[in-house]
Amino acid sequence: MASSKLTTFPHRHCLVQNSFLWGSSSLTQFQRAFTRSTPFAIRVQSKIAAQSKMVKAIRVHELGGPEVLKWEDVEIGEPKDGEIRVKIKAIGLNFIDVYFRKGVYKASTLPFTPGMEAVGEVTAVGPGLTGRKLGDIVAYAGTPMGSYAEEQILPADKVVTLPSSIEPITAAAIMLKGMTAQFLVRRCFKVEPGHTVLVHAAAGGVGSLLCQWANALGATVIGTVSTEEKAAQAKDDGCHHVILYKEEDFVARVNEITSGKGVEVVYDSVGKDTFEGSLACLKLRGYMVSFGQSSGTPDPVPLSALATKSLFLTRPTLMQYNVTRDELLEAAGELFAKVGLGELRVRVNHTYPLSQAAQAHADLESRKTSGSVVLLP
Helix, strand or coil: CCCCCCCCCCCCHHHHHHHHHCCHHHHHHHHHHHHHHCCHHHHHHHHHHHHCEEEEEEEECCCCCHHHEEEEEEEECCCCCCEEEEEEEEEEECHHHHHHHHCCCCCCCCCECCCCEEEEEEEEECCCCCCCCCCCEEEEECCCCCCCECEEEEEHHHCEECCCCCCHHHHHHHHHHHHHHHHHHHHHCCCCCCCEEEECCCCEHHHHHHHHHHHHCCCEEEEEECCHHHHHHHHHCCCCEEEECCCCCHHHHHHHHCCCCCEEEEEECCCCCCHHHHHHHEEEEEEEEECCCCCCCCCCCCCHHHHCCCCEEECCCHHHHCCCHHHHHHHHHHHHHHHHCCCCCCCEEEEEEHHHHHHHHHHHHCCCCCEEEEEEC
């Protein structure tokens, strides 16, 4: 019989080929010896390989136009402490994705996976995590970036449970846009009955929700759009006055509509093309809320430009208004309630396969879209 004193064996298959020669004690010694003699890196790599798998995702290796969005295989592992793995059902497309793709906003690394809004099903839960279980349908908006993928690892405290009354595609269209509308009209500048507000890009994803929400709060809503088709949508969404900015001077029209008084607040996501005109539309002590820059970054504004009417200027982001878990739950809860009661109409006017994200970006930037755009893995 072979000796029971074993030290090292160079090949794993020796265990299978020779195990019938040994008793249980010898076999146990062999297994221990094999573990000691196998390089640590190989054992770690084997463990990682067992826990990881490949999924499809959009990757950005260089900054630029829609063509830099590449459909590739990426590796996804197991969730760690405080994390969950989510199989994505629907992804919201937002202009912030374009900003990161172009480099207007800086991603922490290259390559990266874009996307900051999604809905999906929990498929794995990190060790020791409570409050989440397999099969939960959850939604998130904001960080971490990376929703343009078939699956994603997410911090459990960044997601909210999706009510069963709201479909995943609908939720993917409103998580970032809807919570943006919520903080803009409820916290950044609190819209009240009797206010007059100006909403640029009134037929866009955020603009559509802003018009409906401001109208429901009792404000007079003025919206700017680029086409007659979008004007009809804006009116349907609660705009009392719609301005075709390509055919009319929106500053002159706002002055006419308000009898020279101006508006309490301007919600401007366009940026460079509208910024100065937006300031001109404000009444004394009015609020200029610049929350996007689809036409480019506005030119610098001297403080003296605000002094003429004691204006307020802010450049808010959703992430700064949903810092705590309580803020996130309050914003999402109010949004879901509005949708559930039918007070907010969610317009998912366009869907694209995730693999065609480049085309979706091109259409968004060329203003061929209206309402919300959703990508489907």
